[in-house]
Amino acid sequence: MMHFTSIAEAKRQTGLSYIGKVNSSAKMMHSQVESHQYTYILYLSPANTSGYNVCSHSTPECRLGCLATSGRAGMELVSGGDRIKNARIKKTRLFYEEPEFFMSWVIAEICLARAKAQKDGFFFSVRLNGTSDIDWQNVKINGQTIFEIFPVDDYITTLPEQTSEFGNKTFKIKVNRDIFINDLLAEKEKAKNQKKMVKLMQTCLIFGVPDGDRYSYYDFKRPLSALPLDKLQTRLNVLVMENCKKGVQVLNTNLKEIGLVVN
Numbered sequence: 583m584m585h586f587t588s589i590a591e592a593k594r595q596t597g598l599s600y601i602g603k604v605n606s607s608a609k610m611m612h613s614q615v616e617s618h619q620y621t622y623i624l625y626l627s628p629a630n631t632s633g634y635n636v637c638s639h640s641t642p643e644c645r646l647g648c649l650a651t652s653g654r655a656g657m658e659l660v661s662g663g664d665r666i667k668n669a670r671i672k673k674t675r676l677f678y679e680e681p682e683f684f685m686s687w688v689i690a691e692i693c694l695a696r697a698k699a700q701k702d703g704f705f706f707s708v709r710l711n712g713t714s715d716i717d718w719q720n721v722k723i724n725g726q727t728i729f730e731i732f733p734v735d736d737y738i739t740t741l742p743e744q745t746s747e748f749g750n751k752t753f754k755i756k757v758n759r760d761i762f763i764n765d766l767l768a769e770k771e772k773a774k775n776q777k778k779m780v781k782l783m784q785t786c787l788i789f790g791v792p793d794g795d796r797y798s799y800y801d802f803k804r805p806l807s808a809l810p811l812d813k814l815q816t817r818l819n820v821l822v823m824e825n826c827k828k829g830v831q832v833l834n835t836n837l838k839e840i841g842l843v844v845n
Contacts (some may be wrong), residue, residue: 586686589694601673601687602710604695619705622695624688625650625670625712632674636714650713670713685723689731696732708732779833787818788833789825797833798825811841818842 586592593599602624628650629637637644650670658666677684692708699706710718710728718728782788784805790797800821802809822832822844832844 584680584683586683586690589687589690592683592687596672596676598669598672598676600691601684602691604698617705619707620695620699620702621707621709622692623709623712624714625673626677626714626716627667627670627674628713632671634674634678636674636716639715648713674714681721682723685721685728689723689728692732783834783836786834787821789821789830790833791829792831792833806836806842807840814840815842819845 584595602622604620604622626632626636628648629635629640629645631650654666658664673684688710696706708728710716721727723731779788782799785803786799786801787806788797788799800817802814806814818832818837826832837844
């Protein structure tokens with residue numbers, strides 16, 4: 583029977599680099615960027631490919647389209663490699679043959695990953711069934727399930743405490759997860775629109791209400807800086823007269839550097 587003492591010692595004993603990992607795929611990296619979240623994920627050898635069945639209700643169609651053969655693992659298989667496949671088989675066998683050792687290692691990794699998420703100001707989530715369908719509510723270590731060891735609300739509902747200053751006092755506040763993500767998505771959408779506007783400004787004269795969500799533009803199909811300045815100025819004057827009504831303005835921020843003046 584194996585006894586877990588530390589992650590370093592567990593690596594030495596098994597030859598495995600890790601059991602689960604944060605941002606171990608391109609999809610999880612995208613999640614980190616888009617939702618400001620670190621996700622600890624565990625990939626086992628699916629169905630009964632390890633000799634142990636981790637997907638008791640799988641079907642032939644399910645096994646055919648399994649994620650286990652996508653991403654890096656899929657690319658490795660195509661190139662004739664089997665390092666990832668063999669590592670997953672080894673982890674799965676370790677789970678069934680040395681469950682307490684396995685779960686102690688998982689818990690240690692989750693603790694480290696959660697601490698890093700809190701330090702970096704990220705949300706944290708855990709996905710144990712990356713390529714398996716195990717009912718983790720029936721898996722216990724020292725009489726407790728993973729959900730009892732890590733209560734869900736304990737690590738995914740709020741960000742770490744932040745501080746806010748008002749007058750001469752400093753207050754500690756907690757940020758609601760949903761509000762934070764909505765604000766983050768709004769900021770990303772705003773940045774995306776600003777990038778689009780900057781690109782449009784290279785060839786277009788843009789008209790709209792400042793901070794509005796609608797605008798129109800006249801596309802010259804060529805960089806404005808490459809057009810005859812006098813003709814461009816004349817065209818701008820006409821467009822201003824036609825469009826600048828009821829709060830509508832020229833939205834270009836590059837007119838001055840081109841040499842144009844809004845009259």
